[in-house]
Amino acid sequence: MTLRTSSPASSAQRVKGAGRRVRRGRRSRYRLAPFIFTVATAVLFGLFFLWPGVLGLSYSLTDFRGWGDSEFVGLSNYGDLFGDSEFYQSLGRTLLYALFAVPVGYCLALAMAVALTAQRARGKTAARIIFFVPWLVSPIVAGVIWRWMFGESFGFVNYIIRLLGGDAVPWATNADLSLFVAVLASAWGGAAFNMLLFIAAISNVPKSYYEAAELDGANGWQRFWYITLPGIAPTSVLVILLSSLTAMKEFAMIQALNGGGPGTQNRLIVQYIYETGFERSLIGYASAASMILLVILMIIAIIQLRISKRKNAW
Template identity: 70%
Template sequence: MTSTMHSVASPAAADSSVLSGTGYKPPHRRRPRRRYGLTPLLLSAGVIVLFALFFLWPGILGLAYSFTSYRGFGPMTFIGLDNYTRLASDPTFYAALGRTFIYTAFSVPLGYALSLALAVALTNLRARGKTAARIIFFLPWLVSPIVTGVIWRWMFGENFGFVNFVITSLGGGAVPWSSDANLSLMVVILASSWAGAAFNMLLFIAAINNVPTSYYEAAQLDGANAWQRFVSITLPGIAPTSVLVVLLMTLGQMKEFAMIQALNNGGPGTANQLIVQYIYKTGFGQSDVGYASAASMVLLVILMIIALLQIAISRKANS
């Protein structure tokens, strides 16, 4: 048996010795090619093209315009930092930016509270008619911002509004919703919070459903009431979603334009003109594209700072 195996193995050994003596090396096995190496690139190519076309290129173009005196027509004359110098001493720019911060500071907490309250109500085990309620609560998200502004303008119109009609029918006096700057801003805050609550509600519903029910059962056995369970379990459990919602709402409110344009056009007068309206009217109304582009770049930097701060706070809280 041993001799047979030796006779079989000896030719291979002999061949190996002969080949080694000639310096011949057997070829290495080729690594298998990655069959799907281009698939991720092809699938993301559309997104990359759209991002470059509608975000990257306009951003580069706006940055270039901000260093010129371009007015939307004619030549682009390079003027350096003159537009930014004008912005630094423009009280109208600071007024619009300040009103934008005020609007954001009030609308974001209100929108957060409203969307979270709706989500908690719809995830309650004792709630009935959840499906119908979700559809009804989600309808505002399907409405265009312009339509939202028109609806709230009809409701809170000073001379023709439904709310004033009800108030006067009950014997009260008409409220100056449109001519009073503070009341006009309050209506805008309410309208934006109502319009944006639906989408954030869905995010909170998903986050609440991911919190383990065993936590609530254990807390209930320990005698914790509903408010204590909400504060000690629900809020910490949905903290990452809360950061995301606040970030998205902050960036969205800082860029609000269509709804307030349809609701009160930044009125009365320019009392509630936000920063995007200021940029729009400067660039298109006054044909000062270079100056409006500089204001847009300043707004971009502010939004980036806000996003980075919120991301840093989130990482610190989760570490």
């Protein structure tokens, strides 16, 4: 009986061949995984964003009321909408709300981030948890909480004012004061997420800049104005953009806080769309308002992105 022994050269070839097969298998998996994730993302985007948008656009060209057959009416819904005073009132109130809510939320989030990234700050972990809790609260719950706090006859704020000898403030019956409370509630609820973005951006600013500025005699405000703010400019643009889009689409918190009141004086554009579509059963008309809101949001995003590109070019 003869024994066959493999030569070192043949063994090395088999090892190399096995290594090539393993590498090819790994490369195929690495190529397949991105493809699967890309296809899944595209399917979800088309199912939950693209298709509803196309459906809304098609509804806006009809007199669909939520049931029965619909008739094609072309651009008549848009024509009626541009002559609707309630639509302009809701849109104007929404722009006013965003004009105040975005800066207040931006300043609050930035102040929290600066305080938590200060070298001499104590209790940072506990403070981050406390500051982040409002973001975990549902907008509806947040609206109810602020409604209880600023109630005219039962609110905690008016209770404190009465204890101090003052008169109750008409938080709910005065349109401007009611909008003021909504701005505070919005800033309180959204500041936590923006705070995390600012903390990450401030942490990426080189420490050597602050050390050099401190050696040159710059105080804390000068270091913040000339180093921190320019260093977090891209994040600032992102925060302003996201906050603007969120404010323009606000619904749940306002609905729970004041229901668009007093009356309809603080009814925002999404509330107008909701009431028109679901309470008055004018789905086609409400879809036309939604398309106009979509265009406005796209314009806001494009303007802010162009401003960001110009600042980066400078």
